[in-house]
Amino acid sequence: MRILVRIISIATIILCYQCSFAHGLSEEELLNISRAYGYVTAQESVLKQIENDFPSLKAEVLALNLAWENRFPNSKVALISHFKCFGLTEVDIKKAMMQNQNVFSLSKQLEVLSLTDASQRLNYFKNRLVQPSDLDRKIFSILNDVCYSEQPEREFFLDNTVYSSRNNPKANGVDINISVPASWKQADAVRPHIVQKWSKQDESLLLNTMLVVVSAPEIQPYWTKDELTKEIKSGYIWDLFDTSGELLEKRECVLTQIEGFPCVILSALIQHQRVGIRAFSEVSSMYFMFQGNIIMVQFMVMGQQKQNVVTNSEKYKKLRNLVFNSVYLPQKYSN
Known part of the structure; x- marks a missing residue:
């Protein structure tokens, strides 16, 4: 029986994805990455001076280098690899640094003058x-972006930000907390029902997470484990999944729980067509209900090359699960 799906159809959400892919760095992005490069190389230069000129501080320098490497592994190499993807060399970044007076003036202050100066700088770096x-x-946000491109879940563990929908009118009065990696760009959405969105450009890929809330109190009585199990067995549960494109392959259909409420996760490979653009995306959507609202958290990996999208979506699956599992509903515990 399709009672649930008939009612769910009221809350179908049309989500049109923006197919935007970076082919170069903007002036602001070039400035930011040059700052990060200057930051890393300046610290590296000072620590080498301290290690060479003040042997009594060698152990402290080693401890700091280990702490830095643990937090931002291979940071300099990662930065260089990142801007090489955009056709830039180390020389280009150094030129950008020279043009930035703030960065350039800092580079003139690298000489360590005394043991006291060395100790103060070490304490400052720590x-x-x-x-x-x-x-x-x-x-650090820029370094997070480049240092954890191969293990994106590590950034989440080390540095994430928590968003609350408490004061957002699109959330219909529901306070939903969700955590995302600190380097992802947060933005308001123009389209209705999209409470908040986050994105990250990973070279040729666009990563996107969205929080969506739709008022549907008439669905609440039917959002039960038994009803959802029936809809999954019949296949009608996929009526929930709006593709805004051609559904190429169904990947995942899971009935689980979030915050103790029945929850469905649907994943699929989608092809999108817009004027002059064709793109592919691996889309995962998590649906649950709270206070008469259907709440959806979506995680998407999009790119213009199908195989690239498919391969990299596996790399981001652990991060997707962390984002989904970060959902917290304070109002559930305030009554």
Whole structure:
């Protein structure tokens, strides 16, 4: 019986994805990556001076280097590899640094003058790694972006941000907390029902997460484990999954729980067509109900090359699960 799906059809959401892929760095992005490069190389230069000129501090330098490497593995190499993807060389980044007076002026302050100066700089480097300033946070966000491209779930463990929908009118009064990697760009959405979205450009791929809330109190009585099990067995549960494109392959259909509520996860490979653009995406959507609202968290990996999208979606699956499992509903526990 399709009682559930008939009612769910009221809440069908049309999500049109923006097919945008970076073919170069903007002026602002070039400035940001040059800052990060200057930050890393300046610290590297100072620590080498301290190690060579002040042997009594060698152990402290080693400890700091290990702490930095643990937090931002292969940061310099990762930065260089990142801007090579955009046809830039190390020389190009150094030129950008020279044109930035703030970065250039800092590079003139690298000489370590005394043992006291060396100790102070070591303490400064240690403190900013543990308690970063706003400027440090901006640099760390860039380093997160490039250092964890092969293990994106590591950034989530080390540095994530928590969003609350409490004051967002699109959330229909529901407070949903969700965590995403700190380097992902957060933005409001123009389209209805999309409460918030986050994105990241990973070379030729666009990564996207969205939080969607749709009021559907008439569905709440039917959103039970038994009803959802019937819909999954019949295949009608896929009526929930709006593709905004051609569904090429169904990947996953799972009935589970989130915050103790029945939850469905649907995943599929989609082909999108827009004027002059064809793209592919691996889309995973998690659906559950709370206070008469259908809540959807979507995780998407999109690109213009099908095999590239398929291969990299596996790399991001652990991160997808972390984002899905980060959902927390404070109002459930406040009554």
